[in-house]
Structures are given as structure tokens and as C-alpha cells.
Amino acid sequence: MNTHWLKYWLKHRDSCLLAMALFCLLGAILVPTVPIKRNVHTYFLIADVTQxxxxxxxxxxxxxxSRLDYTKHMMHEIVAQLPCHTRLSIGLFAGDAVAALYTPLxxxxxxxxxxxxxxHLDWRMAWTGNSQLRESLAITAxxxxxxxxxxxxxxxTDGDEAPLLHAFNTRNLRGFQGGDGWxxxxxxxxxxxxIPKLTEDNQMIGYWSNESFAVQPNVAQVTASKSSGRDDSVALADYDRFISKRDGPYLQKLAQEIGAQYIRGDDTYEVLQAIQAHKSPRHEVVPFSIAWILSTLAGLCLLATSIHRDSIRQFRHAFGLYRKQVRARLFARSESVAHDNHFQ
Structure with missing residues (x-):
């Protein structure tokens, strides 16, 4: 029986291949799918828009x-590299609160x-002059x-707290729940x-002074959260400026307190790998299209119809001639070099 089918295949090879190609193309037109299970990641990207x-x-x-422009660039790159089924929301952080612009899309x-x-993320979206990252965690949760x-x-975020933290305005995060996956x-x-001081028209008029970030040690936490924590003074000299930098040690300590993870924002790929490496709590069954597989098989069948014994024999003959020509040229060149060396 196997011999009979083999003889029939060899005799009607092209017809069988064309029939298989037609069958695969008809199947691809129907766009068949198979159910697969995949992880679904949902992210809430929060941009610090404080000054x-x-x-x-x-x-x-x-x-x-600026750090904000760099943040926007990194967000663009992360979004562009996320899988299509990923859901995403954009949020703003200022003062002691976080606001979501929409539910995950x-x-x-x-x-x-x-x-x-x-x-369109802009520092003028901030609703207060404070930057109380620690206080915002409860609202984010x-x-x-x-x-x-x-x-x-x-x-x-750069991790810059304003007003500066001290014993009176540092929230105790012991027992904080929900930091896993942050x-x-x-x-x-x-x-x-x-830190440049800008007008409402985004014009720079100077730099924030050291006094702008001062807060009295006896100010109650509730009062501090309602006030801006800064004055309108501008640094008159370089030594008057408040020097702001990425507070990596503070962010790392804060992450450890709530069970989150700190990542240096120097490389977008590292950030993307870190957030995607965390396990997803959600799974979903989605249809996976196999139309491209059937289309590829149809193309291979059509390609196979053009391959015959004669074509294979011609290819081998042409390849043999090419090898002979290459050898002849190499041999002639070696003889020429040997002849020149003999006369030298």
C-alpha cells in the first residue's frame, strides 16, 4: 500500500503539490485560530511632574x-516595545498624590x-509645588x-522630596501592603x-534657592501637606542654589520598605526587562492565528513544483563548472606567482 501511494505521488507530483497549495490557501482565507494561554501585564506609568x-x-x-523630557522619551520607547496585549495607563505625580489620566488601555x-x-506631559500639570513621594504611596495603592x-x-522620579524629610514629616511605612510589583x-x-524656576509661560527666571526647600521642624504634617513648602525667592548666586540630584539611595531604601524594586533609569532596555520579568497575576486565553503558517506552506508547495530532476541535474552541472573555473583561476595564479619568484 505504501509503495502504491509513493508511485502515485511520483507520477502526479505536481498535481498533488498544487492541490496541497490550494487547500492551504483556502484554509488561510478562513483565518483559522487556535486557543493559547498567555500572561497579561498591566502597567501604570507615573510621571513625576514636580519642578x-x-x-x-x-x-x-x-x-x-530635562529629567521630564528624558522621562517622556523613555516612556515612548517602553510603550513602543510592549506586546500588543499589554494594558497601560498614564499617571501624574505631584504633591502627595497621584492622578490617573485614564483606566488601562x-x-x-x-x-x-x-x-x-x-x-503632552508638562510640569505645569502639577497641582501643588510640593514633592512628597513617600506620602503619595498610600494614595497610589x-x-x-x-x-x-x-x-x-x-x-x-528623581526621588527629590520637597519639603525635605525630617522626623516630623516622614511617614512610617511599616505594614504597608501592595508594594509587590511596584x-x-x-x-x-x-x-x-x-532646579530652574520657570514662569507660567515656561520662561526661566532663575534657580530655586536653598531657602525655598526649608521647612520648620515644628510644622505639623497636615499643615505642611497643605502649604507649598517653598517661597518665591530665587538664588542670587551659585552657592545659594538648591542642588538637586537623583536620590538613588533614598529610592532604593523606599523600595525595600514596601517590597518594591528600584531601577536606575540610565537604560530603557534594562527598565523594560525589569518590569516585564516580574510575574503577571493575570492570564487569558486568546485566539492565535495560524493563517500565516498555511500561507507559508502553500508558498513552499508552489516552489516545490518548479523543482524537478532535470533542474537539480542542471544545477549540479552548473555548480560543477563553476568549481572547475575557480580551481583553474587559482591554479593559474599560483603558477604565475611561482614563475615570477623563479626569475627574481
Whole structure:
């Protein structure tokens, strides 16, 4: 029986291949799918829009840019490399709170809207002059619990607290729950620079002074959270400037306190790998299209119809002639070199 089918195949080879190609193409037209199980990651990308993020101490494409511009660039790259089924929300951090601009959206379906949101991130969106990262964690946790699905928080911040932390305004995070799957991406340089003071029209009028970040030790935490914590003074000399830098040690300590992870924001690939390496709490069964597999098989069948014994024999003959020509040229060249050496 096997011999009979083999003889029939050899006799009607081209017809069988064309029939297989037609069958595969018809199958591809129906767009068949198979169910597969995959992890679903949902991220809440939080941009620090406080004024310290206006400090220009980060290099991007050979020029120095502000931390906020660098954050926006990194967000763009991360979104562009996420799988289509990933869900994403963009948020803002200022003062002691975080605001979500929308509930998580699927990346590919809302690709343009997400990128446009990132493009329009601006320090003037901040609703207060404070930068109380530690205080914002409780509000972020509450916000994530209101999300329709399990979501991972990714803070893009320099870790600069204003007013400066002391014993009276440092929240005790002992017993904090919900930090698993959170990430703090440190933006800025370790060297530090002054924070530019800008007008509502985004015009620079100077730098924030040291006094702008001072707060009296006896100010109650509630009062401090309601006030800006800064005055309107401008640094009159370089030594008056408040020097801001990426506070990596503080962010790392903060991450350890709540069970989160700290990542240096120097490389987008490292940040992307870190947030994707964390296990996903959600799975879903989705249809996986196999139409491209059937189309590829149809193409291979059509290609196989053009391959015959005669064509294989001609290819071998042509390849043999080519090898002979190459050998003849190499042999002639070696004889020429030997002849020249003999006369020298």
C-alpha cells in the first residue's frame, strides 16, 4: 500500500503539490485560530511632574535635556516595545498624590492616544509645588485597587522630596501592603544641578534657592501637606542654589520598605526587562492565528513544483563548472606567482 501511494505521488507530483497549495490557501482565507494561554501585564506609568524634574542633567542623543523630557522619551520607547496585549495607563505625580489620566488601555488599539498623552506631559500639570513621594504611596495603592484589573505601578522620579524629610514629616511605612510589583525608576544624574524656576509661560527666571526647600521642624504634617513648602525667592548666586540630584539611595531604601524594586533609569532596555520579568497575576486565553503558517506552506508547495530532476541535474552541472573555473583561476595564479619568484 505504501509503495502504491509513493508511485502515485511520483507520477502526479505536481498535481498533488498544487492541490496541497490550494487547500492551504483556502484554509488561510478562513483565518483559522487556535486557543493559547498567555500572561497579561498591566502597567501604570507615573510621571513625576514636580519642578525638580525640570533640572537639566540627563544626556539624550548627545544633548543635555530635562529629567521630564528624558522621562517622556523613555516612556515612548517602553510603550513602543510592549506586546500588543499589554494594558497601560498614564499617571501624574505631584504633591502627595497621584492622578490617573485614564483606566488601562490596550497598547496597540490605543497606541496613538497613549503616545499623544506622553507628548503632552508638562510640569505645569502639577497641582501643588510640593514633592512628597513617600506620602503619595498610600494614595497610589488606593488608586490601583480601584483599577479594573491587577496593575503594576512604575514611578519615573528623581526621588527629590520637597519639603525635605525630617522626623516630623516622614511617614512610617511599616505594614504597608501592595508594594509587590511596584517599580521606582531613578531619573537624573548623581552629580546634581540647580532646579530652574520657570514662569507660567515656561520662561526661566532663575534657580530655586536653598531657602525655598526649608521647612520648620515644628510644622505639623497636615499643615505642611497643605502649604507649598517653598517661597518665591530665587538664588542670587551659585552657592545659594538648591542642588538637586537623583536620590538613588533614598529610592532604593523606599523600595525595600514596601517590597518594591528600584531601577536606575540610565537604560530603557534594562527598565523594560525589569518590569516585564516580574510575574503577571493575570492570564487569558486568546485566539492565535495560524493563517500565516498555511500561507507559508502553500508558498513552499508552489516552489516545490518548479523543482524537478532535470533542474537539480542542471544545477549540479552548473555548480560543477563553476568549481572547475575557480580551481583553474587559482591554479593559474599560483603558477604565475611561482614563475615570477623563479626569475627574481
Amino acid at each position: 525638580s524634574m525640570n533640572a537639566k542633567d540627563v544626556s539624550l542623543n548627545g544633548r543635555t535635556v 490596550q497598547v496597540c488599539q490605543h497606541f496613538s492616544a497613549i503616545h499623544e498623552t506622553i507628548d 488606593k488608586l490601583l485597587r480601584q483599577m479594573p484589573e491587577a496593575t503594576k505601578a512604575v514611578y519615573f 517599580f521606582f525608576v531613578g531619573i537624573g544624574s548623581d552629580k546634581g544641578t540647580g
